Amino acid sequence: MSDSPVRTEGLSKVFYDASRGEVNAVDAVDLDCSRGEILGLLGANGAGKTTTLRMLSTILRPTSGHAWLMGHEVRAQPERVRAELGFYSASTALYPKITPRETLRFFAQVNGYPPKSVEARVEELIDRFRIGDYADARVEKLSSGMKQKVSIARTVAHDPPVLIFDEPTVALDVLNAIELRKIISDLRSDGKAILFSTHVMSEAEQLCDRIAIIHHGRILAVETLDGLREATGLHYLEDIFVHYAGVKDADAAAEANISSEGAGASPPGAAPRGDRKEREGSSK
Template sequence: MPDSAVTAVDLCKSFVDDSRGVIRAVDEVSFHVDRGEVLGILGVNGAGKTTTLRMLATLIEPTSGTASVDGHDVREDPKAARRSLGFLSSTTALYPRLTARETLRFFARMNGYPRERLEERVEKVVEMMSIGSYADTRIERLSTGMKQKVSIGRAMVHDPPVLVFDEPAAGLDVLNAHEMLAMIESLRDCGHAVVFSTHVMSEAERICSRIAVIHQGRILAEGTVPGLLERTRADTLEDAFVSLVESARV
């Protein structure tokens, strides 16, 4: 898969817990994501979605296996891998005492975006995210939905080829979640490769080109929504998901 923006091959991650012993949080996970594609990683809480995405973002190191982001191996060249992706999760927050515009400027520079094109890029993102009316307001004074928009802008301001979103709609109301999904669709249409984890079926169904169902650290199935429905003989994605998880338990 030479053209894939993201590849993961047999990724494993083990933790040791005082009471539960060795936990294999991610167990031989493999997938790829092409440019202009959204791969949905669908799983219940604790399935291993966040751990997988944190390995892609080089925040944690794989126990075994490997992955690459835009051709950069996450073990060999983690800094280049990080510069090639925008990472957003429910636990990544912004600096409360910077304004939205300062936040975009700061993170663009942190990822090595050229100074001479910086202002132009920041203004473009402000326009894309429709955050102009509060671009000079401090983050601490924004609502949750506004902050999430700035967060998405922060993740894409350095124009990375890969975007990794870990449950980005968590905590958002219906309207804000709807708007956020629309943004991810537009990013996909602009040619970005997007890895999107969620446990909400409707979100996955709406924006994902392909879906990987993950459970107890292992990928149970991967394919398009119609492909998964056909394989499980289910009518809805939710039924297909439940069927896959139940069969894994047996």
């Protein structure tokens, strides 16, 4: 068994939709993320990034498959998983009526940080994220940049080994987005295992050690940027992404027995395509 802090095997989520019936939001996802690594989850809107990360953070229950964080299975030990995890997304807002100091204290306490060390941890975070000037003002009075810093400090309040950032820059201006990426990069230096979802190619290029391309709920490739370039013969991540997404759609078309014309050549090393070839080969 891998000792990666984050690992998934066949992780799937099926939703029921009144008009569409059963929808495979995430389909048999296999991932892992090591300490001191940022694994980017790159996909279009609705690709299954958020659902995957929500299952990892135990907000959603997987329909099938498994996921482990620091060795704890998400369905069997959800509280243990959450204790090892810091989760940040555009929909994890701060409590407006309390102060940043109270926020950090609350999240450190409730996530099981040693009680005697909580105050020291709060001060450490206030210093590190330079929020001392407004640590005792109510969150509702802060600017969005200030809130963002407090929000990240909140995410790491209990010093978790695994961090999840779900499209963290989606509502930020350029300067705040740059600062956020810098903070995430620093957290990697601290040895955190970081999952970072985005649909912004440049972000994934700059920040991620490895990139998982996800499309229609399936992981199409997981590689370093150089590895992806080598596998596809393309330089720009955007081209690489379109290449994989196109292949996936061609596969779907082939499976539906429509047409695979124009889907382009199969990229060397592309797992789903290779699997298909292997299956075809074995059937002969």
